[in-house]
Amino acid sequence: MTTPKLALVTGGSRGIGKDIALSLAQKGIDVVLTYHRQQAEAAAVVTAAEALGRKAVALQLDTADVSSLEAFFARLTSVLQASFGVSRFDFLINNAGTSLQAPFAETTEAQFDEMLNIHLKGVYFLTQKALPLLNDGGRIINMSSATTRISYPGASAYAVMKGAVDVFTRYLAAELGARGITANVVAPGAIFGGGAMPDTPEMRAFAAQIAALGRVGLPDDVSGVVAFLCTNEAKWLNGQRLELTGGVNL
Structure with a gap:
């Protein structure tokens, strides 16, 4: 009997991360998801994944606190063996994050450091510490943003x-590459219901107007692409940036 594949999804309690966890479960992939404060929401995602016939576990993690990573991976190692009967996992999805709206001239050092710790330093060192537990032939998917373009x-x-x-x-x-591990970026535009940006009628109208497809983006517009990157069909896709905006500023 083939052992199911296993993914680690950071920030998996709501929004895009929740949809990613459930899209993976729908593809027969077991899931470990992390949450920062939303314990009840994370537990609900675990229940939903189990209802799809998959194993799932939620672990608390503040990805911005690099000093907590060693203890987190010690817990993860125990959970992998106790809950899944394995010592490694296959897919790392670095999804956890928050947004910031502040004019450059008014951005404080504290705000800058918050973005640095969550979106770059945390991702960099979490991935580094995950490498011993990531199977050869695995996948790393990092969440970026259309704001880089x-x-x-x-x-x-x-x-x-x-x-x-x-x-x-x-x-x-x-x-x-020598380990057969691929790494790709998924870069969403404005995603409503993702929990990271203001969701107002005005923002939705603006986002729909600038997208070639004429509607706003939703979490499942992103999660399906992430799940695809964890399939065998995506095995030759590597070092690429996939932008998911519905066609903005083409």
């Missing part, structure tokens, strides 16, 4: 970190 006033600190993630991902692809 399209400049929206007020998003500079956030976009700078996501731009660095784009570069980081190419280096992962180059350095981990």
Whole structure:
């Protein structure tokens, strides 16, 4: 009997991360998801994944706190064996994050550092510490943003970190190729219901107007692509950035 594949999804309690976890479960992939504060929501995602016939576990993690990573991976190692009967996992999806809207001239050092810790430093060192537990032939999917291509006033600190993630991902692809591990970036535009941006009628109208497809983006517009990257059909896709905007500023 073939052992099911297993994914680690950070920030999997709501929005895009929740949809990613459930899209993976629908493809027969077991899931470990992390949450920062939303324990009840994370537990609900676990229940939903189990209802799809998959095993799932939720673990608390503040991805911005690099000092907590060693203890987290010790817990993860125990959970892999106790709950899944394995010592490694197959897919790492670095999804956890928050947004920031602040004009460049008014962005504080504290806001900049928050974006740095969550979106770049946390992703960099979490991935580094995950490598011993990631199976050869595995996949790394990093979440970026359309703001690395399209400049929206007020998003500079956030976009700078996501731009660095784009570069980081190419280096992962180059350095981990010998292990058969691929690394790719998924870069959503405005996603409503994702929990990271203001969801107002005005914002929805604006987002729909600038997209070639004429509607707003939703979490399942992203999660299906992430799940695809964890399939055998995506095995030759490596070091690439997939932008999911419905066609903005083409």
